[in-house]
Amino acid sequence: MSPQQKALLQKLGPFIALLIVSGGLAVMSPDFLTVGNLLNVMRQVSINALIAFGMTLVILLGGIDLSVGSILALSSVFTATLISSMGVDPVAATCIGVAAGAAMGAANGLIIAKGKVAPFIATLATMTILRGLSLQFTEGRPVTGINSDFFSMLGGGYVAGLVPVPVVGMLLMFAVFWFVLKKTVFGRHVYAVGGNEEASRLSGLSVDAVKIWVYTISGAMSAMAGVILTSRLNSAQPTAGAGYELDAIAAVVLGGTSLTGGRGWIFGTLVGALLIGVLSNGLNLLGVSSFYQLVVKGVVILLAVLVDRGGKK
């Protein structure tokens, strides 16, 4: 096997793992390999996948975004309040909500790029601040009474009567991210800054702008995930999204993106998110307790990283 073939095989490792796990589940549970169940899995995955797409850019930069869950919660209660008690048009409210998420992400980016605060610390702080704000804003109670057909469609609707809207949204965003990373100047600059910030700056790249944009995108993606979650629950919870950052990071790492930055791809993240989703769906179908599911999930993440390491030596 030539080094190139080996590298390709390694790159496709997560995808092969997904196929093996899916194959195994198909044999063990007759319910798994049905169109209905697969679309259902993808719908469940979509929330994590959207956050993980943004997280991929952040991790490619060599950063981390712990605040995604809190951004999701605050933008959700904000959007829901706009619709339910302020009578704002649902389409406009959704857009405003996503913009609010983007603004929160931009704040992260500014703190990290201009304030030169380590991403872990900066987003740990904003995670706490934004969670506090969403609890205060709602006085700890869920926001209900949304009553909008458009808004329910975003999480619960179907395209062509078959494919859930969130799945279409996820695949659309996947295509956008793939294009941005592969074909645009911005995408190349994300890789460059993540690979060597100093060399990038000395080559004339606007390093700060790249960072601020990336965290802004991560915030917007979290808000989008919030829209889907709120729509499906038909209410916005101020405590929503807690722990989502870890699932998103797990998807990115499972997909083979390096935590030190500069290397990775968005296809891996999609596969990583699907792998996590397929595992928990399959284990559900097999009647494994949710406690054991956590153990399995952790072991899979560990295995993925170990395999990745082994190949690099």
Added chain:
Amino acid sequence: MQIRMHDIDKAFGPVRVLEGVEFRLGAGEIHALMGENGAGKSTLMKILCGVYQADAGGIEVDGQPVHIRNTRDAEALGIAIIHQELNLIPQLSVMENMFLGREPRRFGVIDTATMKNNCRDYLKLLGAEQIDPEIEAGMLSIGQQQMVEIAKALSLNAQVLIMDEPTAALTDREIELLFGIMSDLKNRGVGIVYVSHRMEEIFQICDKISVLRDGQFVGERNIPDTNFDEIVRMMVGREIGERFPGRTQAPGAVRFQVEQLADEGQISGISFEVRAGEVLGVAGLMGAGRSEILKTLFGINRKTNGSVSLEGIPLTISKPQQAIAAGIGFVTEDRKSQGLVLSMSVRENITLTNLHGYARAGMVNGGAESRAVGQQIERLKIRTRDAELDVKSLSGGNQQKVVFAKWLEIKPKVLLLDEPTRGVDVGGKAEIYHIINELAAQGVAIVMVSSELPEVLAMSDRILVMHQGRQAGIFDAKTATQESIMAAAAGGQS
């Protein structure tokens, strides 16, 4: 202690790195090991000190065959290595580093007093008693850290010392000190293997030289019986032509003017002009402010005084982006940390400075980019199988050519070069000189900082000499000599 390595073979996977290599080292001998990058010097030395195992062949110590299975075996035999990247732990103190893993103990507790005394004794042997055993190793200069490493080797009672490019990061004064210590060790019967690219140093300090090429042993010579040209022939296996190719065109009009340049305390009062097609060399001792001139001009360090103009137009530069926009490129001293993005391909590195030039509405035109990269690779003779390979798979010289290609992408009017041939082997150096000359021929104004005096003298039209942050004078390269430059750099009257 005498070492003989014979018929050494070593392969990593399908790649044969060493084939039938011979190496002999006598007691009290300083033996240079030379070869181009990738010739197998480091691998051979790593076999000697137990990091790798040879696939075939043997090692004899004083005529007796020995098996060196790991570094502990090598240490027991008295063989120590000082790596190019120093291996001290910066957060630990000097003495903790020196006795790491074999701390003197009393009642199961580390005996700090003994450790400190022993540490002091070994440092004293090297004349480095000014180093405090209790200071954190990270606080020391690179040269001092090297002293600590050597002291550590002595504390292991090393009879054979392998030094891998020890002078690469040292100041001139530290190099002198190191050479003094090396002669001293030699007189005590320690054999030293000296791996370096710096030919002048080898002829100054070594007794013998062995040359490797493409994993094979080419030959051994006594230093007094050989010369620069023969060694280079042995290393590259062909004539590389003149060591410093000459330029024929005369410089054109004044292009770049700097007046009374100062930064936040490291340099001040720097004034010079560079003509189109001219190379202005910058010489001086380490720490004299040579690199700081370039960093200030490029907007990395803050300019506190002075004016800069390009083709008569005053420039305001407070960050690299503005320098690049004005047509100034900067080949930095440290290729790996400042020049290249090692996780990216050759292609991606070359177009890093000018990706917008191949893009429309933010979208990269892959075809145009690849064509431009192909031209650069051809023009600079970058040896890579494929522009898509990781840039880190290239040799030092070819990596440096990628850095040049990156700056050619902005069609520079002024090019700042900081140690452009550092870590580049002899063949690669000649090619870089050709590139510099070609750029000068095209009318680029070049400012070149270099620690290698022969390089500065041969490649420059004029030479600016720095002394303690100020300029000691500008010399015509035709009439200047190493002595006159050194005298000015040391602060003497010129």
